[in-house]
Amino acid sequence: MATILRKIAEQLLSRTMFSDLAIDRARDAAVDTIGCMIAGRGDESVAALIRAFDGEIAGGGAARLVTGGSASPSFAALINATAAHALDFDDNFHPARAHASAVLVPALLAVLTRGKATSGRRFLEAYLAGLEAQAAVGFGVNPSHYNRGWHATATVGSIGAAAGVARLFGADENGLAAAMSLATSFACGPKGQFGTTAKPLHAGIAARNAVDAARMALAGMSGRPDILERPQGFLDLFGGDDARGWDGLTFEAEHIIESRGVVTKRHPCCASTHRAIDALLDLKQEHGLLAGDIARIETKVGISAARNLAYPAPTDEMQARFSMQYCLATAFLKGSLSLSDFTRQEIGRPEIREFMPRIEMRSYSADEEKGVERLPHVVTVTMRDGRILNKSRLHAKGSLEAPMSVREREVKFIDCLRWGNRNVSGASFLQLRGLANSENLSGDDPFWSLITGHQSP
Missing domain, CATH: 3.30.1330.120 (2-methylcitrate dehydratase PrpD)
Structure with a gap:
């Protein structure tokens, strides 16, 4: 019998076609997250990371930072995802009980290093793969896992995002399952940290874990493919008293972003x-x-x-x-x-x-x-x-049931630019909305100047 991670990996590889609606919603989520990264780049949580790892950042690296400069993909994921979640303005994803995009988007951006290009559409397809993986992992443990006190952004988010990064790397079924298994060993994050700078750090750690787990998996590191459901595995240890497990897990032809969507935040708070x-x-x-x-x-x-x-x-x-x-x-x-x-x-x-x-x-x-x-x-x-x-x-503004208009999204994005001390212009918003049409997305891409405010060196 196939393990849950293999079932998820098989599903991600079998979904080779994505609707225009799914791509558009993935694009909207990515642009919203980039806006939140820009707004959060001056937060104390990000400043503390810059101070803590100043030596590593000063040495440079292949991945770009929203704060300017560059670092290794691991550190870029850590810093950029912490920035994305620092102001609690980033989206929510109910099936995972997680801030899905704050982990996924910075993790995927971190592996778009200099000299390693991909298309904008492939980037968004990897995002959709990671989102579907987060939903599938969350299916077995939530809401019990979340109610028990686990910050699912740091746990479920880490596991699902590892699948998204591995998908962007072109991993096969074994590689996808291994990346998720390794990320399960990294997963942690107590909700008791809410209201402190450790809370946005959870998103940063999850993104870094996703990048590291995917890179390790492609290098031959592996974990148990049944680590979600086995004794002393994720469900057993993290599920809480009422977790249902994955016996009823199914995948619809319609992608989860079409049926459930992500909830774009109207308000910059919990x-x-x-x-x-x-x-x-x-x-x-x-x-x-x-x-x-x-x-x-x-x-x-x-x-x-x-x-x-x-x-x-x-x-x-x-x-x-x-x-x-x-x-x-x-x-x-x-x-x-x-x-x-x-x-x-x-x-x-x-x-x-x-x-x-x-x-x-x-x-x-x-x-x-x-x-x-x-x-x-x-x-x-x-x-x-x-x-x-x-x-x-029952539903907040920004949800699938009460969506934000393009104009409302632009107003939010400009608020983020203003807070991040960036040039306030709708042109950046429009340029980023063309993400799906980019044919050469990498660490050298001009779109990074929109994010950092600096030209590529």
Whole structure:
């Protein structure tokens, strides 16, 4: 009987044709992630990595860095993926419970070294392979794995991204399975680190692990092909109490990005806040709500979301991204959230601090969540005149069910450029959207000047 990793590898190799829709959505995810990389390149998490590995970076390397300069593919993946996830503005992928693109895109970019070119379409096909692998791995363990406290970006993301990198390298079934098996040995990342700089580091580590695992596999290193399902394997150790395993795993003709999509973030903060933010903004618009008229706001969210949002009174910008109270108060008072709302100065604003105590959060019970993949997040606003207003959101803005327009994507991308101290122009957005048509994508490609702000040396 074929192991799960071999079943995934066989599927990835059998999918030789991709629809225009799948390619377009992969392109959108890649462009969005590159924008997040640019915005996050000055974050303290990235600066710490640059300081830690200054000697290795000073020596140069074949792979480009979003911060400028170059390093080895491993270090490039580590730094660029940490930048992509640093501001928590990168997309979510529900089947994996992971920030899929923040791992995949930097990992794939890292192996596009100088002198090693590929086409833009092949790059996007490798992205789609890695995404499908992440979904398949996540199928067997989530949501139990995520609810147990594992950051699936660092675990499931690492394993699936290794398949994407190996696919870009042209690996056969054995190579793909070996890359994923080795990445399983690297997989780690506790959600207890949320609200610290270790959280974006998880994406960086996962991307580096993916690159290293794929390169090792192609060099002849191997692990057990049944490491997901065997005793003392991934399911056994990481699955949690309610993991279902892979007995029911099937692959549809339609790619997972067509049927489920990735969720592009509208707000630069933890996705656990997004549906509540959208619901509150809906109520504000529908009823013309004013802050002085509100007595209390209650939110009801999933158990894992409540655990993620551990900072009711944040003291820095990273904690603020994981605070339902701060995110809801700021979104309501300002009408939207942008990257500029997450600074030390902004989080201390008196009007926001005054409003935050009116916001309460509770979660569904374990019984309510049992057997249900997804429950809506509910916002209840109690007015000072006694009226009670309710709004629920099953899907956040940016999801397949509530997609962002091209213009909204461009606005986000420009916000990222501005935050990354780059020349603010829609031309970069349009040029990157032509990624699928590039015939010679490599570390020397002019598109890197869009990312780094420097010409290729």
